[in-house]
Amino acid sequence: MRGSGRRPGGNxxxxxxxxxxxxxxxxxxxxxxxxxxxxxxQLDRRFFLQRMGLLTAAVATGSAFVPPDLAAGLPPxxxxxxRLPDPRSVQAVQPWQMTLAExxxxxxxxxLSPTELVDVYLDRIDRYEGLLMAFNTVTADAARAAAQTAxxxxxxxxxxxxxxxxxxxxxxxxxxxxxxxxxxxKFVPDFDAxxxxxxxxxxxxxxxxxxxxxxxxxxxxxxxGHNTTVNPWAPHDPSVSPGGSSSGSAxxxxxxxxxxxxxxxxxxxxxxxxSRQGLTGLKPTMGRCSLHGIVxxxxxxxxxxxxxxxxxxxxxxxxxxxxxxxxxxRTLGLPPVPDFTTAAEPVRTGSAVKLRWPxxxxxxxGYLEAGxxxxxRGEYGRSSRGLGQRERARRRQEAQVRAGSEVAARKAMLSTxxxxxxxxxxxxxxxxxxxxxxxxxxxxxxxxRTEPFMDALRKDVRLFGVSLSPWINGLLLPAPEYLRGxxxxxxxxxxxxxxxxxxxxxxxxxxxxxxxMIGLPLIAFPIxxxxxxxxxxxxxxxxxxxxFGEERLLAAVAAYQTVTDWHRxxxxxxxxxxxxxxxxxxxxxxxxxxxxHVMEHGx
Amino acid sequence: xxxxxxxxxxxxxLDAYIHGRLxxxxxxxxxxxxxxxxxxxxxxxxxxGARRFLRSTPAAILAFEPDxxxxxxxxxxxxxSVAVRKEGNxxx
Numbered sequence: 001m002r003g004s005g006r007r008p009g010g011n012x013x014x015x016x017x018x019x020x021x022x023x024x025x026x027x028x029x030x031x032x033x034x035x036x037x038x039x040x041x042q043l044d045r046r047f048f049l050q051r052m053g054l055l056t057a058a059v060a061t062g063s064a065f066v067p068p069d070l071a072a073g074l075p076p077x078x079x080x081x082x083r084l085p086d087p088r089s090v091q092a093v094q095p096w097q098m099t100l101a102e103x104x105x106x107x108x109x110x111x112l113s114p115t116e117l118v119d120v121y122l123d124r125i126d127r128y129e130g131l132l133m134a135f136n137t138v139t140a141d142a143a144r145a146a147a148q149t150a151x152x153x154x155x156x157x158x159x160x161x162x163x164x165x166x167x168x169x170x171x172x173x174x175x176x177x178x179x180x181x182x183x184x185x186k187f188v189p190d191f192d193a194x195x196x197x198x199x200x201x202x203x204x205x206x207x208x209x210x211x212x213x214x215x216x217x218x219x220x221x222x223x224x225g226h227n228t229t230v231n232p233w234a235p236h237d238p239s240v241s242p243g244g245s246s247s248g249s250a251x252x253x254x255x256x257x258x259x260x261x262x263x264x265x266x267x268x269x270x271x272x273x274x275s276r277q278g279l280t281g282l283k284p285t286m287g288r289c290s291l292h293g294i295v296x297x298x299x300x301x302x303x304x305x306x307x308x309x310x311x312x313x314x315x316x317x318x319x320x321x322x323x324x325x326x327x328x329x330r331t332l333g334l335p336p337v338p339d340f341t342t343a344a345e346p347v348r349t350g351s352a353v354k355l356r357w358p359x360x361x362x363x364x365x366g367y368l369e370a371g372x373x374x375x376x377r378g379e380y381g382r383s384s385r386g387l388g389q390r391e392r393a394r395r396r397q398e399a400q401v402r403a404g405s406e407v408a409a410r411k412a413m414l415s416t417x418x419x420x421x422x423x424x425x426x427x428x429x430x431x432x433x434x435x436x437x438x439x440x441x442x443x444x445x446x447x448x449r450t451e452p453f454m455d456a457l458r459k460d461v462r463l464f465g466v467s468l469s470p471w472i473n474g475l476l477l478p479a480p481e482y483l484r485g486x487x488x489x490x491x492x493x494x495x496x497x498x499x500x501x502x503x504x505x506x507x508x509x510x511x512x513x514x515x516x517m518i519g520l521p522l523i524a525f526p527i528x529x530x531x532x533x534x535x536x537x538x539x540x541x542x543x544x545x546x547x548f549g550e551e552r553l554l555a556a557v558a559a560y561q562t563v564t565d566w567h568r569x570x571x572x573x574x575x576x577x578x579x580x581x582x583x584x585x586x587x588x589x590x591x592x593x594x595x596x597h598v599m600e601h602g603x
Numbered sequence: 604x605x606x607x608x609x610x611x612x613x614x615x616x617l618d619a620y621i622h623g624r625l626x627x628x629x630x631x632x633x634x635x636x637x638x639x640x641x642x643x644x645x646x647x648x649x650x651x652g653a654r655r656f657l658r659s660t661p662a663a664i665l666a667f668e669p670d671x672x673x674x675x676x677x678x679x680x681x682x683x684s685v686a687v688r689k690e691g692n693x694x695x
Contacts, residue, residue: 225643287681439660458628461631461632462634468649472625472653477660481661489677490677490680492680594640595644595648595649599652
C-alpha cells in the first residue's frame with residue numbers, strides 16, 4: 001500500500017475541478033470501444049449537499065416540491081450491444097457452470113437453445129432442491145413454455161432465453177409471492193414488479209421464486225423461524241449460514257440452478273449472501289432501480305439488485321433492471337442509465353489487463369487487521385448462548401483462523417488491484433463516524449417497516465411469525481427521534497463525501513452499514529477462501545462508491561475477475577447417494593432463528 | 604453528543620409506555636404465549652426487546668444535536684442530492 005491520506009490520482013482531480021473537462025478514459029490498444037467517463041465523475045460531489053439542502057428546505061416549508069431533473073446536465077448515454085464471450089472459449093464447460101454472458105453467447109450463436117438450457121436447470125433443481133431448499137416455487141411448466149417461445153424467436157439481447165430466479169418478494173403476475181411470511185402466504189399478484197417486467201421484456205425466463213428471510217429479515221427460514229436454505233458450500237451443516245435475506249437467490253446461482261437471480265437489500269441482504277456463497281452481488285444506488293411491485297421492508301432503504309456469477313453478469317442484469325419508473329417516485333429525475341455492460345468488459349493495453357478508468361481505492365482503519373467481518377454479520381443460527389467452555393473455545397479458534405485468512409485475502413486483493421493500475425491509499429474514518437453509524441441511527445429505519453404493515457399488526461401479530469420484534473419496536477420510536485435520524489443521514493452523507501470520497505473513488509467496506517443507510521452503491525465479490533471449519537468457504541471483498549457509481553464498481557471488479565478465478569469456483573457437487581448419512585433432514589431439523597437473532601441481525 | 608440528560612427508566616415505566624402505545628395503535632400482544640422460547644414470538648421476549656430498544660435508541664438519537672438550519676431531515680440522501688456538472692456550468 002502506498003501513502004496515507006493522499007488525494008486520488010491526477011486525472012480524477014482534474015475531472016472534479018470546477019470548470020474543467022472530465023477525465024478521458026485510457027484508450028485500449030485492442031480496439032475495445034471506450035465509454036465516456038463514468039457517471040460518478042460527471043456528478044459533482046461538492047454540490048451534493050447544497051442541492052440537497054435546497055430540496056429539503058422546500059419540503060420543510062411546504063413549498064411546491066419539484067423533483068430535480070438531475071439528468072439535464074449529463075450527456076445522453078451512449079450504449080452499444082454487449083460483447084459476449086466467444087462460444088469457443090466455453091466448449092469444455094457444462095452449461096450450468098457458465099456465466100450468464102457465456103450462456104448468452106451460446107444462445108446467440110444457436111449452439112444452445114433456451115429450451116435445452118431450461119431443462120438443464122430444471123434437472124438440477126430436481127436433483128438438489130430437496131437438499132438445498134433454494135426455492136419456494138418452481139415454475140417449471142411456464143418456464144418450458146417460455147423457453148420454447150424464445151427458442152423459436154430471433155435473438156433479442158443477452159437476456160434472451162436466460163432462466164432467472166427471483167426473490168420471493170418480487171411480484172410475479174399469476175405466481176405465488178409469499179416473502180416467506182404468513183401475511184403473504186396466499187398472495188398471487190396481478191402484475192409484475194417493474195424490475196422483473198424489464199428483465200422479462202429483455203427475454204428472461206422465470207424459473208422460480210426463491211427462499212428468503214421472512215419479510216426480508218434474517219437468513220431464509222419458514223415464517224416461524226425454522227432454517228430452510230443451506231449454504232451450498234456446506235450443505236451438510238445448516239449452522240453455516242447461507243447469508244440473508246436473499247439466501248435462496250444466492251444458493252440458486254451458486255449451485256447452478258439458475259443463470260442469475262434478483263435480490264433486495266435493506267441491510268446487507270444482497271452483499272451478505274453473495275459474500276457467503278462466492279458470488280458477485282450488486283446493490284445499486286437508491287433510485288437506480290424501481291421498487292414498485294416489491295414487498296416493502298423499509299421505504300427509504302430497500303434496494304433491488306442482483307446476485308450474479310461475476311461483474312459482467314451483474315452488469316447485464318442491472319442494465320435491464322435500472323431506469324425511471326412513473327410508479328416509483330424514488331427513480332424519477334435521476335441521472336440516465338449509463339452503459340453498464342460495456343463498463344464491465346475487460347480492457348487490455350497490449351496483453352495486460354488494465355482498469356477501465358484511473359481508480360483510487362480507499363482503505364479504512366482496521367481493514368487489514370484480523371477480526372473484521374468478510375462483508376457479513378454474525379452467524380445466523382449459531383448463537384453462543386448456552387454453550388460450554390470447550391465449544392466456545394473451539395469457536396474462538398475457528399474465528400481466529402477465519403480472520404487470518406480474511407486479512408491475507410484482502411492484502412492479496414489490494415495487491416492485485418495495484419497490479420491493474422489502481423492506487424491504494426489509507427484514509428481515516430470521517431468525523432463523528434462512530435456516532436453516526438451506531439445502531440441507534442440504524443434503528444431509525446424501523447418505523448418505516450411498521451407503517452405499511454399496520455393493518456396486519458392490528459389484525460393479528462402472529463402473522464409476523466419470528467420477525468415480529470422490529471415491527472413492534474418501529475411502533476415505539478417517536479416522530480421527533482425519527483426525523484432527527486433523517487438529519488443524521490444527511491450529516492453522515494456529508495462526512496462520507498468529504499471525508500472518504502475526497503480521497504478515493506471506491507472504498508473498502510466490511511459491513512453494509514452505513515452505505516445502506518444513505519443509499520450508496522455496494523458490490524461484494526469473492527477474493528479467497530478459508531477452511532476454519534474443516535471445509536472451504538468463500539471470503540469476500542466489498543467496495544462502496546459515490547452515488548451512481550455502479551459503472552466504477554463494475555469496471556473495477558470486472559478487471560479483477562479477468563486476472564483471478566475466485567468467482568469461477570463453485571461449491572462441490574453434493575453426494576446424494578443413499579449411503580451418505582451426512583445430509584441434513586428437512587426443517588425443523590435444520591435449526592432455527594429466534595426473535596433475538598432477527599432483532600440483532602436485521603435484514 | 605451527550606446522552607446523560609436522559610434519565611434511566613424503570614421496567615415499569617417502559618412497560619407502561621409500550622402497553623399504552625400498543626393500545627393506542629390497536630395492536631394486541633395478548634394473543635402471543637406469555638413465556639415460550641419455542642414459539643416464534645412470545646410476550647416476554649417481545650417486551651424485553653422493546654425495553655432494550657427504548658433504552659438504547661431514542662436517547663442516543665436525541666443526544667445528537669445538529670444545526671437544524673444546516674442539516675435538514677433527508678429521506679434519500681444519495682438519490683436526491685446529486686448536482687450535475689456540465690462543461691463548467693453547474694446545473695445545481
